Amino acid sequence: MEKSSSCFFSNLSSSLPITCFISFIAIILVRVLYVIYRTGKPLGKRAPQQPLSTLIVLGSGGHTAEMINLLLVLQKDRFTPRFYIAAATDNMSLQKARVLENSLADSSGVKGISAEFMQIYRSREVGQSYITSVWTTLVAMAHALWLMIKIRPQVVLCNGPGTCIPLCVIAFFFKVIGIRWSSIFYVESIARVKRLSLSGLLLYKLQIADQFFVQWPQLQRKYPRAHYVGCLM
Amino acid sequence: MGEAEDGVKPKRVVFVTVGTTCFDALVKVVDSQEVRDELFKRGYTHLLIQMGRGSYLPSKSTGDDGSLAVDYFTFSSSIADHLRSASLVISHAGSGSIFETLRLGKPLIVVVNEDLMDNHQSELAEELAERKHLYCSRPQTLHQTIAIMDLKSLLPYSPGDATPVAKLIHRFLGFPED
Numbered sequence: 001m002e003k004s005s006s007c008f009f010s011n012l013s014s015s016l017p018i019t020c021f022i023s024f025i026a027i028i029l030v031r032v033l034y035v036i037y038r039t040g041k042p043l044g045k046r047a048p049q050q051p052l053s054t055l056i057v058l059g060s061g062g063h064t065a066e067m068i069n070l071l072l073v074l075q076k077d078r079f080t081p082r083f084y085i086a087a088a089t090d091n092m093s094l095q096k097a098r099v100l101e102n103s104l105a106d107s108s109g110v111k112g113i114s115a116e117f118m119q120i121y122r123s124r125e126v127g128q129s130y131i132t133s134v135w136t137t138l139v140a141m142a143h144a145l146w147l148m149i150k151i152r153p154q155v156v157l158c159n160g161p162g163t164c165i166p167l168c169v170i171a172f173f174f175k176v177i178g179i180r181w182s183s184i185f186y187v188e189s190i191a192r193v194k195r196l197s198l199s200g201l202l203l204y205k206l207q208i209a210d211q212f213f214v215q216w217p218q219l220q221r222k223y224p225r226a227h228y229v230g231c232l233m
Numbered sequence: 234m235g236e237a238e239d240g241v242k243p244k245r246v247v248f249v250t251v252g253t254t255c256f257d258a259l260v261k262v263v264d265s266q267e268v269r270d271e272l273f274k275r276g277y278t279h280l281l282i283q284m285g286r287g288s289y290l291p292s293k294s295t296g297d298d299g300s301l302a303v304d305y306f307t308f309s310s311s312i313a314d315h316l317r318s319a320s321l322v323i324s325h326a327g328s329g330s331i332f333e334t335l336r337l338g339k340p341l342i343v344v345v346n347e348d349l350m351d352n353h354q355s356e357l358a359e360e361l362a363e364r365k366h367l368y369c370s371r372p373q374t375l376h377q378t379i380a381i382m383d384l385k386s387l388l389p390y391s392p393g394d395a396t397p398v399a400k401l402i403h404r405f406l407g408f409p410e411d
Contacts (some may be wrong), residue, residue, distance in 0.1 A: 033282040034275075042405045042407065043405065043406055043407045044407060045398075045407075046407075047406055047407025047408075052406065060241045060253065061252075061253070061327055061328065061329055062329040064329035065329050065332075065333075066328075070395045070399065073395045073396050073398075073399040074402065074403075075399075075403060075408060078403075078406075078408055082283070092253075099294050155406070165347060183406060185402055185405075187398060189328065190328055190332070190357070191327075191353060191354060191356070191357045192353060192356070192357075192361075193357055194356050195353060195356070197353070210405065211402070211405055213398055213401070215393075227401060229397040229398045229401070230393060230394065230397060231393035231394075232393045232394070232395045232398065233328070233332040233392070233393045
């Protein structure tokens, strides 16, 4: 009798690390499933009544122009403070965002700007070899994590540049481990008529975005969970 | 469209833009005698090329010899003024250039860069061409497009609207409707 009980306890203590590990994994899995379940559900009663800190991801080419078009019609005083992030090699986007924020400050007469402008390392430059891209992607993820820890946004607005992927994945991760619940909105670029971009495909399939918007009806037919909103430009 | 006695033709500028990209194939073909002659035949007097990061340099021309006047530059902080003073725009298939031009109501020929990998840009150009908002072309067929184009048949493009998206976002976040 005593032998079996001591045997039981010794078995338990040797398997304790394993038990802890399995429990830990199980908790994470349950939490991930919960986040996926709640993703896409309007905040409703959970909606905070104060302004929401907002991360806005900019990108070269038409991305920034489209984003600015969207920002012009949002209720600005509800999305504040605003954090703009662009790739380190993108010179024009942050400048355009600064112009927008300056004109907002001028028209509202508010002194000082409740906006910050940051640059992030790119996972991969156009034409870069895929082998070196592994390292640069890791660097970009680490940089994204650093920035996200500082910002911890409640709202993420993005529309396609590759820079948004590390940021959205980390936002999802923050939801899982309870650091910050954010609402992630993705607007696929107007240039995507029949096929989603790689960023769009990832965020759609992984169900990371809370709301996924497309600008052409062909995409809405192909991706039924997307909202068709017509052309923004 | 004959010349007046004092030799002053109304200035009609063709503005070519490649945005922030490198699109030597377009700059080269626009600089070719074929395309220059075709543009001149259609009544254009000036050709201004924004060549971006390309390495091919077009040959300038004052047009004094009764041909197209040609000039070029690499970048400008805003091409809006050049677009506004153009009678015809020939652009790469970047969405920024396309919509900036369409919103100004300028006739547009979009030339798709076939050297780009994963050419999603052509989707947008083809869709808008199907809806008759612009002409779509490849570098090799540009002179034909110029020869046969009927700019009056193009339909004006009504600017898009971001309010549907904004409404959905506000509703999701629980903001009261304004």
